Amino acid sequence: MPQLRAIVVKPAALAFALVIALGASTDAQAAKKKKSKAPAVPAVCSDFYSSANADWLKANPLGADVASISAMGMLRERTQQQQRDLLDAAMNAPQGKVQKLLGDFWASGLDEAAVEADGSQPIAPLLDxxxxxxxxKEIPAAIAALHQxxxxxxxxxxxxxxLRALDRHIGYFTQxxxxxxDPAFYTRTDAPTRELMGRYLAYVKQILALTGTPQDKLDADAQAVIDLETRFAQVSKPLDQLNDPFANYTVVGVKELGKQYRNLQLPEFLEVxxxxxxxxxMADPQLFQQIDALVKSLKPEQWKAYLRWRIGDSMAPYxxxxxxxxxFxxxxxxxxxxxxxxxxWQQVLDAINQAAGPMLGKEYAARYLPDSNDQRAEQIAGQIRDAMGRGIERNxxxxxxxxxxxxxxxxxxKIEVGTPRRDIDYSVQPMGRGSFGGNMLIASTxxxxxxxKRIGKGNADRRWDVLPQQPALAYDLAQNRLIVTAAVLQxxxxxxxxxxxxxxxxxxxLVGHELSRGFDNKGRMVDxxxxLREWWTPADLAAWNALGAxxxxxxxxxxxxxxxxxKLNGPLTQDQNLADLSGVELAWDAYLNAEPNADKAGKEAFYKAWAGMWAQQLSESQAAxxxxxxxxxxxxxxxNGPLVNQPAFGETFACKASQPMQVKEGEDIRIWR
Structure with a gap:
């Protein structure tokens, strides 16, 4: 969960070619005229992407100090500016209680003089x-209070x-x-790691000094912090072992926690x-047994140095x-x-999204998502769902x-557009404009x-894992729902x-891309x-793997x-490419069902819109x-990738199978058509 920090010929070559041509003998020219010339391939049939996006690519050259530019990146930048405009308006002329809270929060962060004067006061009560x-025995209560x-x-x-019941959430204790x-940093001994750890130690000392550690204790306290974190790292799992959800899922009764980890007081932690x-x-008992033992065996002074450091580090950006x-x-x-x-402004916006993102999301949707767009988006999503049904029948x-x-x-x-169907509780205490750091703590609490509140029966669909103000379409595998944020509908x-x-x-x-994930090699794991049950047969899996290959x-x-x-890494991008191909297939089917008399101009607009989303300029280093x-x-x-497999694309633009934008007849890849 988001917490405070703990998608040609070069001119020279052309000139050279002209010189050679002008110097050729008359006989050679006559001989060339006798030969039949191969017809030129239309631009749309050679590289549809470059043809469809020619104006965009010309209008958006890559600057020397810019790694990449993309149409989707511009959408993200636009949504950030919209949020900024909304918060400015809320700061100057709020409309309602939520806007008043957000406007004050925004104002407190932009007032750098006030933030400077505030110093470390926002965290003083925590440090005390x-x-x-x-x-x-007082350490576990302090741990619980900081989590709170x-x-x-x-x-x-x-x-x-x-994982036993996908309609509910439980609490996960993890490393x-x-x-x-990365725990490996604490245990590796190579020179680059040692250099990094040296810089890390210096940073720990800086934060400890800023949180009030006397100068004569800085070295000892910083080493105490590194020592304690190293003890955690030594019994933590490598990062690559954290990706398997089943390997990190072990259900334990809360009463058992109290017996197994007496020093940590975990039942009391949960109550707080x-x-x-x-x-x-509790999937890693070895780690928590070590922590439980350290609570009792290490001196409180070492724990206090560590907790002061974690408070200062987590709150430093604010x-x-x-x-x-x-x-930084x-x-x-x-x-x-x-x-x-x-x-x-970017720092403050990121902070507000991190600590109070759903509040901002509700106001964002109200301001930037017209009801007509909301309804049309839901209608089209429903039509793509119907196309998915036809695809399931005919594949x-x-x-x-x-x-x-x-x-x-x-x-x-389920299809949810704009904002979550289940609203969350917005009863945040008034924050005011006095202290940005204080506001961060109030909002984070x-x-x-x-x-x-998401823990328990019936709460699994409470809120989204993306914010309405973030441009995103997502398929929630556990809840079998399509999420369409307000910000993406532009x-x-x-x-x-x-x-x-x-x-x-x-x-x-894009809706088709996401919906297909419920029925592909990942979707097959949830019925x-x-x-959690694999509902494909071995033959289904073999057929899917053949398509993927x-x-x-x-x-x-x-x-x-x-x-x-x-070359492009085919295996690395395979899953996303399959979803793109699925998305274009399903959207085309939905379009023709909605508009069975679609004309040539409409069909061309369909494909140009698909290509337009992916307009992009990359520096060489970014591409690498x-x-x-x-x-x-x-x-x-x-x-281009999905379109070469669409006979309808070739028909629309009169591309032939011998041309780059059309595969030979019978060699096209079909998933849902």
Whole structure:
């Protein structure tokens, strides 16, 4: 859960070619004239992406100091500006209580002079609580109190889906409590790691000094912090072992926790968080046994140094400049490679989204999502769902048994557009404009309380895991629901100024992309009843893998834009490419069913809208980074890849099978058509 920090010919070559031509003999020219010339391939049939996006690509050149530009990136930037405009209005002329709270929150963050004058005062009560610890038995209560305000120390505790019953959440106790996320940093001995740990130690000392540690104790306290975090790291799992949900799910009764971890007082911890469920997941007992032992065996002074450090580190981005500079110098420059911090407004906006994002989301949707767009978006999503039903009926690879289950699952699909259907509690205490750090703690405490309410029966669909003000379409596998945020319903995804065909080609195809995830090799793990059960037959899986291999081979033959001699990684991008192909298929089917008399102009608009979403410019370094790690294809191939398999695309633009934008007849890849 989000807490306070614990998608040509070069001119020279052309000139040279002209010189050679002008110097050719008359006989040679005559001989050439006798030869029949191959007809030129129309631009749309050679590289539809470049043809459809020619104006955009010309209007958006890549600057020397810019890594990438994309149509989708511009959408994200627009939504941030919209949020900024909303908060400015709420600050100057709020409409209602929620806007008053948000406007005051925004104003308190933008007032840098006030933030500077506030210093470390917002965290003074937390530090006083820690400094008052005298005995080991007082440590667990301090740990619980910090979790309650959204500062996770020692370990992490958060709600997530109960793998035995996907309609509910339980609380998960998991590893955490380290200032560095990867436990390997604490145990490796290579030179780069030692250098990093040296910088980390210096950062710990800076924060401890800022939180009141006397100069003569800084070295000892900083080493005490590193020692305690190293003890956590030594019994923590490597990061690659945290990705398997089943390996990190072990249900334990709360009463048993009290018996097994007496020093940590975990039942009391849960009570403070407002959790009354009688079960939790505790998948790493070795780690918590170590922590339980350390509570008793280590001196309180070491624990106090560690807790002061975690408070200061977590709250540093929201306090005076000395805190912010220390945090950015290590986490921004050293860890993330940033050269300069983001502008102040961006920092404050990120903070508000982190601590009070749902509040802002409700106001964002009310301001920027017209009812007509909301209704049209839900209508088209429903039509894509119907197309999915037809695809399930007619596809040639799915068994009768799987087809029956898929139809039952589709019948239970929920579609939520704009904001979550189940609203959350907005009864946040007034924050005022006096203290940005204080406001962060108030909002974070509220957010943590709301997260804890997700634990228990019937609460699994409480809120989304994305915010309405973030442009996103997502399929929630556990809840079998399609999520469409308010922010995504604007160009280039949802452009009401364009023909309706464009809505299907862009937004509809993205809906199809996401819906297909409920019925692919991941969706096969959750059945129509919302239970974890593989409902495909072995033959279904083999057929899907065969489709995937063909898609992987197709995309693996494409050159990576901006790189020489590098091909697209077909296996890495396979799942997303399958979903893109599915999305275009389903959206086209929905469009023709909605508009059976669609003309040529409408059909062209459909495909141009699809390609328009993926307009993109990449620097060579950015392309190299993405080629090795991005599970999505670059824009050119997200646009072109699915279309070469669509006979309807070839018919619309009169592309022949011998041309790049059309595969030979019978070789096209079909998933749901």
């Amino acid at each position: 609580r820690v400094n008052a610890i005298r005995k080991a 305000v959204g500062i996770p120390v020692v370990f992490n505790f958060s709600p997530d889906v109960d 955490g409590g380290m200032g560095l996320r 968080q407002g959790v009354s469920d009688n079960e939790v997941s 306090l005076a400049k000395s805190f912010r500079d220390a945090e 110098n290590f986490r921004g420059q050293t860890l993330r490679g940033q050269t300069t911090p983001p502008p102040r 040639s690879w799915m068994s009768a048994e799987a087809r029956t289950e898929a139809k039952a699952k589709l019948d239970k699909l 509220w957010r943590h309380r709301e997260e804890m 160009p280039p995804v949802f452009d009401t100024a364009q023909p309706s065909a464009a809505l299907y080609g862009a937004y509809g195809a 129509a009843q919302g239970k 063909r898609v992987s081979s197709q995309y693996g033959s494409y050159p990576y834009p901006g790189l020489t001699g590098i 980074q993405m080629a090795n790690s991005d599970v999505r294809a670059p824009g050119q191939w997200r646009a």
